[in-house]
Amino acid sequence: MSGSYRWLGLPVAASSYAHSIDYGLLLIHVAMLVIFVLWGIFFAYLLVRYRQRDGVPATRDDERHGWGSLIPDLIVMVFEIALIVFYAIPVWSRIKVDEPMGKNVNTINIVAQQFAWNVRYPGPDGQFGMTDPKMVSFTNPIGLDLKDPAAKDDIVLANEIHLPVGVPTLFNLSSLDVIHDFAIAAFRVKQDVVPGMMIPVWVTPTKVGTYELYCAQLCGFGHSLMHGRVIVQSQKDYEAWLKSMAPVQAAAAQPANSANSF
Amino acid sequence: METPHHNQSWLRKYVFSTDHKTIGLQYMFTALTMLLVGFIFMMIMRWQIAFPDLPIPVLGRWLPARLAPNGVMTGAFYNSLGAMHGTIMVFFGIVPLAVGAFGNYIVPLQIGAPDMAFPRLNMLSYWLYFSAAVFILASFFLPGGAAQSGWTSYPPLADFNPGQTAWILAMVVVITSSLLGAINFLTTIINMRAPGMTLWRMPIFVWSEFVSSVLLLLAFPPLEAGSVLQLMDRVMHTSFFLPKEVMIFGVLYKGSGGGQPLLWQHLFWFLAHPEVYILVLPPMGIVAEIIANNTRRPPHGYKIIVSSMLFIGALSFVVWAHHMFLSGMSPVLANFFLVTTMIISVPSVAILTCLIYSLRGGSIRFNTPMLYALAFLPMFGIGGLTGLPLGLTPTDIYLHDTYYVIGHFHYIVVTGSILAMFGGLYFWFPKFFGRKMNDTLGKIHFWGSLVCMNGIFFPMFITGMAGESRRLWMPTAQVHNLAVQPWNVVGSISAWLLFLFQLPFIYNFFHSLFYGEKTVENPWHATTLDWACPSPPPHGNFSEPVRVYRGPYEYSLPGAKHDWLPQNLESEAAL
Numbered sequence: 001m002s003g004s005y006r007w008l009g010l011p012v013a014a015s016s017y018a019h020s021i022d023y024g025l026l027l028i029h030v031a032m033l034v035i036f037v038l039w040g041i042f043f044a045y046l047l048v049r050y051r052q053r054d055g056v057p058a059t060r061d062d063e064r065h066g067w068g069s070l071i072p073d074l075i076v077m078v079f080e081i082a083l084i085v086f087y088a089i090p091v092w093s094r095i096k097v098d099e100p101m102g103k104n105v106n107t108i109n110i111v112a113q114q115f116a117w118n119v120r121y122p123g124p125d126g127q128f129g130m131t132d133p134k135m136v137s138f139t140n141p142i143g144l145d146l147k148d149p150a151a152k153d154d155i156v157l158a159n160e161i162h163l164p165v166g167v168p169t170l171f172n173l174s175s176l177d178v179i180h181d182f183a184i185a186a187f188r189v190k191q192d193v194v195p196g197m198m199i200p201v202w203v204t205p206t207k208v209g210t211y212e213l214y215c216a217q218l219c220g221f222g223h224s225l226m227h228g229r230v231i232v233q234s235q236k237d238y239e240a241w242l243k244s245m246a247p248v249q250a251a252a253a254q255p256a257n258s259a260n261s262f
Numbered sequence: 263m264e265t266p267h268h269n270q271s272w273l274r275k276y277v278f279s280t281d282h283k284t285i286g287l288q289y290m291f292t293a294l295t296m297l298l299v300g301f302i303f304m305m306i307m308r309w310q311i312a313f314p315d316l317p318i319p320v321l322g323r324w325l326p327a328r329l330a331p332n333g334v335m336t337g338a339f340y341n342s343l344g345a346m347h348g349t350i351m352v353f354f355g356i357v358p359l360a361v362g363a364f365g366n367y368i369v370p371l372q373i374g375a376p377d378m379a380f381p382r383l384n385m386l387s388y389w390l391y392f393s394a395a396v397f398i399l400a401s402f403f404l405p406g407g408a409a410q411s412g413w414t415s416y417p418p419l420a421d422f423n424p425g426q427t428a429w430i431l432a433m434v435v436v437i438t439s440s441l442l443g444a445i446n447f448l449t450t451i452i453n454m455r456a457p458g459m460t461l462w463r464m465p466i467f468v469w470s471e472f473v474s475s476v477l478l479l480l481a482f483p484p485l486e487a488g489s490v491l492q493l494m495d496r497v498m499h500t501s502f503f504l505p506k507e508v509m510i511f512g513v514l515y516k517g518s519g520g521g522q523p524l525l526w527q528h529l530f531w532f533l534a535h536p537e538v539y540i541l542v543l544p545p546m547g548i549v550a551e552i553i554a555n556n557t558r559r560p561p562h563g564y565k566i567i568v569s570s571m572l573f574i575g576a577l578s579f580v581v582w583a584h585h586m587f588l589s590g591m592s593p594v595l596a597n598f599f600l601v602t603t604m605i606i607s608v609p610s611v612a613i614l615t616c617l618i619y620s621l622r623g624g625s626i627r628f629n630t631p632m633l634y635a636l637a638f639l640p641m642f643g644i645g646g647l648t649g650l651p652l653g654l655t656p657t658d659i660y661l662h663d664t665y666y667v668i669g670h671f672h673y674i675v676v677t678g679s680i681l682a683m684f685g686g687l688y689f690w691f692p693k694f695f696g697r698k699m700n701d702t703l704g705k706i707h708f709w710g711s712l713v714c715m716n717g718i719f720f721p722m723f724i725t726g727m728a729g730e731s732r733r734l735w736m737p738t739a740q741v742h743n744l745a746v747q748p749w750n751v752v753g754s755i756s757a758w759l760l761f762l763f764q765l766p767f768i769y770n771f772f773h774s775l776f777y778g779e780k781t782v783e784n785p786w787h788a789t790t791l792d793w794a795c796p797s798p799p800p801h802g803n804f805s806e807p808v809r810v811y812r813g814p815y816e817y818s819l820p821g822a823k824h825d826w827l828p829q830n831l832e833s834e835a836a837l
Contacts, residue, residue, distance in 0.1 A: 011728060040640060043621075050628055051628070057825060058558040058624045058825065059559065067566075073611050075343065084600060096655075136509055138512070178416075179416055179511055179523060188659060193590075195418055197505075217416075222337055223735065223739065224735045227740050
């Protein structure tokens with residue numbers, strides 16, 4: 001199935017809904033090509049057939065047939081209505097309106113800033129701790145409030161997301177400064193990250209591998225350098241990685257605490 | 263009302279003139295210069311896009327180290343060029359050329375009026391526009407340089423990025439100019455038509471300017487208001503667009519609190535979508551004029567074209583948020599804008615089909631203006647068709663903010679609007695200056711531009727499909743762009759070649775201005791009133807009162823001796 005999209009030049013499709021977007025792209029581009037080629041042939045025919053020739057005057061329209069030219073319009077309109085009803089609204093609703101819920105959903109907070117992605121896992125307790133902008137420092141980029149017990153086991157990474165394959169993942173997007181855009185081409189994920197808002201976006205990765213996360217909304221002079229890695233792992237590898245993070249987060253909590261007391 | 267125009271000083275006649283023709287030409291020269299400036303900015307950017315790590319040849323040595331240390335441009339300078347390219351091309355290039363230049367010069371002629379309704383207001387519009395244009399170019403030399411937040415200027419970035427204040431001030435002035443111009447056009451078209459010039463006898467070009475003026479008048483005020491709010495955010499530290507606790511590089515931004523960044527996007531796109539139709543409708547009108555003249559038959563479906571324009575005008579006010587599907591606004595709301603966006607494509611298809619159908623039964627003359635008008639049709643078609651996957655919400659998730667978008671709207675405004683306006687220049691040049699432009703040079707300019715423009719913009723669909731984002735100073739920094747980087751090189755080379763193909767045009771323009779073949783009142787054997795006065799028309803335009811007897815495109819009437827019958831002649835015997 002995925003092979004048929006190759007000619008469009010799309011990157012690898014590695015999420016559960018990537019195919020429904022690719023399918024739409026394929027459908028629309030085939031239709032565009034057909035419309036353009038048909039139009040082009042008709043256009044070329046008219047240019048040759050009705051070029052200026054001696055003794056052949058131009059002829060005027062018969063007024064009665066004035067509305068015949070709306071037939072292509074009608075066809076395009078029916079096609080577009082079909083696209084809206086059977087494709088756009090259902091697929092859009094599934095991707096953007098319905099969010100996955102339940103216990104098995106992996107929740108990750110993304111805090112964007114100029115020009116980095118802070119990735120935050122809730123840690124073993126499954127709860128995100130409080131944050132306070134006053135606590136932002138070089139070692140504590142998102143201002144984690146380490147007095148909050150729920151914050152103590154949170155894991156904060158820069159520019160790297162680890163995901164277990166096949167598990168629905170909910171990203172809560174927020175920004176410290178300007179508007180960014182959370183984009184992962186392989187997942188067909190794209191969502192603006194707006195300061196002052198918490199915007200959810202979800203994805204279920206379907207292929208183990210490493211993909212690129214990047215910013216797709218102009219966010220300043222370093223915009224093009226704001227990118228990172230998305231590492232999709234098997235459940236086993238993912239859990240092993242999570243465990244390996246425990247000492248790192250313990251170490252991270254220490255200097256941040258003392259830095260705060262300065 | 264009637265001013266003595268014989269003894270006017272040189273300054274009153276050529277600089278601070280109230281004559282719509284002089285003002286139209288002033289708009290034309292300024293707008294063409296601005297288009298060239300915007301194009302030069304783009305050619306510099308294209309070096310960075312194609313060869314991100316290499317110093318800019320020649321120019322790199324002259325640029326100050328602040329902008330391009332060792333000749334390699336900085337991200338901030340790249341963003342400045344990008345923001346200025348967009349702003350200049352849209353607000354200082356195409357709109358002033360389409361409305362200010364062609365509208366000013368042609369509309370009063372085509373409706374048989376001696377001048378615009380408010381000649382002095384017209385002069386004020388031009389000088390406001392001119393000042394804003396000078397000011398926005400001068401902003402490069404201000405501390406902090408030119409604006410660097412994109413032509414869309416989204417806050418919070420635009421609220422504290424350097425250079426933005428100058429951008430806002432220039433925008434407020436140019437918007438004021440456009441508003442005054444719009445009022446002037448509407449008043450002129452409604453009140454100053456010659457006797458017999460009923461609404462359904464107006465040429466399509468006049469209709470297109472009429473609809474554009476309505477759009478300008480109603481869509482620009484929200485952006486003007488938005489600009490003032492952004493100015494207050496920057497200068498008086500209000501926070502209309504700043505939420506609380508904005509941290510810039512780890513420091514709490516003082517002005518922040520309680521605002522909403524999305525508010526700006528709504529204000530901006532409420533203007534900027536109708537703006538797209540302001541960029542497109544007058545060129546469509548020009549194309550209709552040229553096609554009618556060079557097929558020697560009335561365009562197919564005059565009423566369909568005009569009603570479609572009116573319909574587009576009305577509907578263009580309820581599609582703006584299709585630029586914001588992924589902005590964080592409610593995804594349910596996106597469905598509404600999805601539907602309106604699909605609806606607005608219908609009248610655009612209708613206009614295009616009518617223009618293509620107009621060729622049927624014609625006797626097509628392939629002169630330079632006609633080549634431009636004909637090229638408009640398939641090129642605008644590509645632009646329109648590629649809008650489809652962007653207007654549909656699910657596919658927009660993938661294509662939003664990629665080069666695909668850039669390719670799409672450049673097909674509309676460059677191979678669409680700009681090609682059509684080049685055609686318009688070649689078409690009305692005899693009217694402007696009483697001399698013809700060289701046809702061979704015109705054809706070289708045409709074919710070269712057409713091929714090179716496609717060479718720039720078609721690769722953008724390929725890079726966009728591969729997921730390459732727009733506005734990337736260092737495209738090769740992102741791994742997924744590497745595979746399509748050669749296409750960026752193709753685009754850049756095409757852009758520089760496109761510049762070379764503008765040289766015949768520039769030479770042709772100035773050479774013909776002084777030495778071109780002299781021409782008569784109506785060299786194209788056209789029917790509309792702009793060809794019923796001397797070339798160039800004197801002050802007051804028409805030597806005797808004009809009366810209109812028929813529709814605008816009475817070509818090839820059965821049984822007639824000539825294949826054209828002007829609107830102002832009572833019968834063919836007078837021809």
